[in-house]
Amino acid sequence: MTIAPTTHGSAAAAATAPLFTPYALPGNLQLKHRMVYAPLTRCRAFDQIPQPNAAQYYAQRSTPGTLLISEATCISDRAHGYPCTPGLYTEEQVEAWKPIVSAVHEKEAVFFAQLWHVGRASHQHYQPNEEQPISASSKAVGSGEQVFSPKSMQMEDYPAPRQLDASELPAIVEQYRVAARNALDAGFDGVEVHGANGYLIDQFLKDGINDRTDDYGGPIENRCRFALEVMKAVCEEVGSEKVGLRLSPFGGFLDAHDSHPYALNIYLLEELNKMNLAYVHLIEPRVAGSGDRSEGNDSIASFRSVYNGTLISAGGFNAENGAKAIASGHCDLVCYGRLFLANPDLPRRFQLGAPLNKYDRNTFYSQGTEGYTDYPFLEETAEGKQFLATLDA
Numbered sequence: 001m002t003i004a005p006t007t008h009g010s011a012a013a014a015a016t017a018p019l020f021t022p023y024a025l026p027g028n029l030q031l032k033h034r035m036v037y038a039p040l041t042r043c044r045a046f047d048q049i050p051q052p053n054a055a056q057y058y059a060q061r062s063t064p065g066t067l068l069i070s071e072a073t074c075i076s077d078r079a080h081g082y083p084c085t086p087g088l089y090t091e092e093q094v095e096a097w098k099p100i101v102s103a104v105h106e107k108e109a110v111f112f113a114q115l116w117h118v119g120r121a122s123h124q125h126y127q128p129n130e131e132q133p134i135s136a137s138s139k140a141v142g143s144g145e146q147v148f149s150p151k152s153m154q155m156e157d158y159p160a161p162r163q164l165d166a167s168e169l170p171a172i173v174e175q176y177r178v179a180a181r182n183a184l185d186a187g188f189d190g191v192e193v194h195g196a197n198g199y200l201i202d203q204f205l206k207d208g209i210n211d212r213t214d215d216y217g218g219p220i221e222n223r224c225r226f227a228l229e230v231m232k233a234v235c236e237e238v239g240s241e242k243v244g245l246r247l248s249p250f251g252g253f254l255d256a257h258d259s260h261p262y263a264l265n266i267y268l269l270e271e272l273n274k275m276n277l278a279y280v281h282l283i284e285p286r287v288a289g290s291g292d293r294s295e296g297n298d299s300i301a302s303f304r305s306v307y308n309g310t311l312i313s314a315g316g317f318n319a320e321n322g323a324k325a326i327a328s329g330h331c332d333l334v335c336y337g338r339l340f341l342a343n344p345d346l347p348r349r350f351q352l353g354a355p356l357n358k359y360d361r362n363t364f365y366s367q368g369t370e371g372y373t374d375y376p377f378l379e380e381t382a383e384g385k386q387f388l389a390t391l392d393a
């Protein structure tokens with residue numbers, strides 16, 4: 001099943017041309033085009049260790065000068081909240097990542113590891129000694145979303161987390177720092193700190209969750225403190241030009257809302273301006289987590305004028321609006337999730353205006369190779385062959 005293109009051949013090439021201009025990230029990382037592979041959790045790790053077929057999966061999506069961001073990868077044994085997600089906190093995990101990163105580098109692509117702590121978006125059954133998950137607050141996710149328990153093998157309500165004491169935060173900052181070092185040791189070109197989608201850092205940022213009364217709660221400067229401490233530590237460890245940060249100013253996934261998203265994110269971006277990061281990665285308001293949401297009047301456009309460095313935008317992009325986003329200066333790089341997941345050769349398909357494979361939500365988080373390494377390249381489908389023949393004619 002494919003999605004038919006609206007334009008193809010030279011018309012498509014002209015329409016998408018802005019996506020195919022080169023771009024240099026700080027640190028002299030040369031990208032050949034503006035399309036980024038999104039961080040996508042695929043739940044195919046085993047015992048928190050990425051498996052060998054991840055090398056094939058990522059390499060399929062790698063071409064020279066493509067930036068890929070890894071699936072969210074946990075910084076400690078307390079950072080997990082989903083089944084079969086990998087980590088970067090043991091030697092075995094670092095060793096397992098090495099051939100995966102090498103496979104991407106063999107294709108001359110650039111690979112950043114996304115560093116993740118889910119905070120309260122977890123369950124005792126993922127935690128060491130079945131302890132309570134931890135968070136900025138003791139409030140449970142209250143939006144009706146549920147967590148998969150690896151013990152009952154069912155969806156359950158999120159349990160109430162334990163509010164972290166401020167004295168515990170330096171140790172978590174240190175885990176981010178060590179995970180960043182581990183990522184570089186595994187061969188990654190850099191790291192993206194996951195500050196989006198309602199996970200631990202976002203739980204500190206947003207006043208819909210953070211109800212603390214100490215130096216890490218209350219005014220915006222306090223709620224940004226943890227995120228900035230993590231960024232500072234990671235930058236000191238691996239060099240700021242190798243560090244990105246992902247934020248979702250508007251999403252609302254996992255009940256992460258803020259009463260003043262513009263003020264919060266403008267303050268944060270002004271602080272990040274001082275750091276000379278690889279990039280800041282913002283999620284558009286039209287998506288929440290891994291799904292679409294109805295668009296209101298919010299826009300990340302106002303953040304463009306605030307942030308001086310490289311800006312990646314993610315969420316709901318196709319060939320047309322992606323090219324427009326680059327041409328208009330809305331962002332420097334466009335991140336593609338679901339379309340790239342289902343089309344390992346997405347940049348080529350956009351350039352040609354070729355039909356697209358449809359993604360299958362049922363295999364996003366399933367086990368095995370189905371929906372993982374078996375999405376066909378253009379010439380491997382009947383429609384693709386037919387399409388290529390029309391170009392030759």
Ligand SMILES: Cc1cc2nc3c(=O)[nH]c(=O)nc-3n(C[C@H](O)[C@H](O)[C@H](O)COP(=O)(O)O)c2cc1C
Nearest residue numbers: 038039040041071072289290315316336337338364
């Ligand atoms: C299967 C799946 C897994 C995802 N996993 C992650 C993740 O690990 N880290 C993250 O920051 N976002 C994750 N997301 C969000 C995507 O990175 C992206 O923001 C979202 O899919 C919207 O982009 P799209 O419209 O191009 O798909 C996930 C989305 C999907 C569909």
